[in-house]
Amino acid sequence: MAIATSLQEIRQLTLDRHHTQNLSQQLYMGLRNMMLGGQLPSGSQLPSSRNLAEQLNLGRNTVIAAYEQLQAEGYIISKRGSGSFVASPLPDQLHSPLVDAKPEIGVPKSGATPKIHKNINDSFCVGVPDLAAFPHKTWQRIQQQLQKHSADFMAYGDEAGFWPLRRAIAQYLQQSRAVKCHGGQVLITSGAQQALDLCIRLLLGPDDVIAMESPGYRGVMRALQHSGKKHLPCRVDQDGLDLQTLIDAETTPNLVYTTPANQYPMGVVLSLERKMALLHWAQTHQSWIIEDDYDSEYHYQYRPLASMQGLDPHQRVIYLGSFSKTLYPGLRLGYLVLPDSLIERFTAARIACYGQPPLMTQAQVASFIEEGHFYRHLRRMRIAYKDKLTALQQAMTMLEPWGKTLQRNAGMHIVFVCYQNIDDHQLVQHLEAQGIFSSPLSEYCHGNESLKGLVLGFANTAAEKMLRKISVIRTVLETLYPTD
Structure with missing residues (x-):
């Protein structure tokens, strides 16, 4: 698709200057929806930031911010000297329920009658924190302070992520979750789904199998459907994941996905006996465990449970977390705590496939943690x-x-x-x-x-x-x- 053609499509985007969502995020959502809807197919070249800013009457920094977020999440690829292009294939996280909901902001104009806006973030929507209770003023103050030094965040950063953020995450996890780690083991990702996708792509061969809880997290199945990998469902009872399925499996799973602190969605806790048995099984078979600690901070009768990773003497556990539940989903920032043997491989793969999450966003979260607001x-x-x-x-x-x-x-x-x-x-x-x-x-x-x-x-x-x-x-x- 030529630049003129993509410009013609993009000109149809409707951006609301009075909306609570800023113009950069609206543009990001609109371009992402057009990629999903096929108006901007894979391989399409996007107009330059300067050209698009002129056409939409936007500040160039607004367009650059939208492009950077799209690139960081793997939606577009930037080729030096050639421009920006729609990625092929699109990343797995594009198929989340929030995208399928087709929000009105950023949707191209058409002659059809517009649908009534549905606030899918309210009324029992799963996975959405209390957005009104978020400390918006503090968040904005940190952002304004960082913008005074914006030039520091315009170049390439540490390939594994902004170092102060990696260090802050490691310190927090050591204190609150008894995770045994240092900042060098932390890899920053664009959300938990990207982190999960990396694990599946790098740790499963063509004939390998991943074991997962059933009922269990739907994001695992989305990632598997796009990678073509096989899965082994493991039943869940009052003590969490039932290990008997692993023991009886004809093909030993190379990867086990579990939510031990608060099983998703049933809410049971993986018993200490089963945790130790699972760790022993993983070491015996040289398999890997993904410990998804998706909302472990929210226990209401006792302190959050210690992580399974902290109980593992053999470094067979990959600890996965994000800020979607603790801060807000639109942040699109997650992390992996990786064994020392995997950090270089995962970092190289994330850079090659997805690029770097926006440095300014990483710096903002790092300051939020370091100043005690988190x-x-x-x-x-x-x-x-x-x-x-x-x-x-x-x-x-x-x-x-x-x-x-x-x-x-x-x-x-x-x-x-x-x-x-x-x-x-x-x-x-x-x-x-x-x-x-x-x-x-x-x-x-x-x-x-x-x-x-x-x-x-x-x-x-x-x-x-x-x-x-x-x-x-x-x-x-x-x-x-x-x-x-």
Whole structure:
């Protein structure tokens, strides 16, 4: 596609100067959606930042920031002397639910009647923290301070990530999660999904298998679908991942994905006995373990559990984390704590495939941690989320005729297990029409389970709204599945 053609397409983007989302983020979202929708197919050359800024009446720095974010996340590739091109293939994280939701900002104009905007970040959307409680003023102050030295962040940085951020993450994990690491083992990524994709691509050969919890994290399946790798579902019981599946497997998995501190989505904890058995199994078979610590900071009855990585004397555990739950999802910043034997290989692969996450963003998060704001924010959120969880659990008693709520004292969501005659996909669709954005439990099942139900995120919903919103779910259930 010629530059003129891509310009003609991009000119159709609608950017709202009065929207709470800044113009750079709107442009980023709009270009990303056009790539997904095929208006900008893989291999297309993008206009220069100067040319696009003139055409859209934007500041050049606004366009540069959008391009840098797209490049950092692997959507575009910059070729020195030739320009920027749409990547082929597009990265796996493009297929997340937030992209599929097609937000209105940045969508090309058309003659079709515009859809009513749906706030998918509210009303029990899974994985979204309390965005209103985020310390926006502090965040903006740090950003303004860094912008005074913006030239320091315009060149290439450390290939593994901004060193002060890597050091701050290592110190935080040592103190809060008993992770045994130093800053040199930390690799910064553009979100947890990119980190997961790197693990799958680098540690699984053509015939290798990854074992994963079932029910379990849907992002693993998205990554596997695009890499063509095989998976082994492992059932989950009250003590977490059942190791018997690993022991009985015809092909020994080369990689095991687990969420031991707060199993996703069922909320159980991997028992110490099973942790030690899994570590022994990994050492015996020279397999790797991915420990996804996705929201371990949020335990409401006791201190966050120590990591499994800290119990491993043989460095077979890869620790995965992100700031999506602790700060906000749009930050798109994650990290891996890698064994010393893997750090160089992973760093080279991330640079070759994805580039560097924006240095300014990394520096902002590093300052936020170093100045103590991160710790204070987590303490406030633990208190707030505990109150929200209590209110939601009390409200959920209204749904008892149709199923049961799994009790939990950690995390940012709850699970409601329906009786088997309920179609949870149909239920979710009807709830969306009422402004309730939950997830069907059946989508988390990757083996022979037949669980039906709802996964309800509560972090971004006010405690005083819980009763009214659950009453909406009850009304929908009564309409679809009336009880005697």
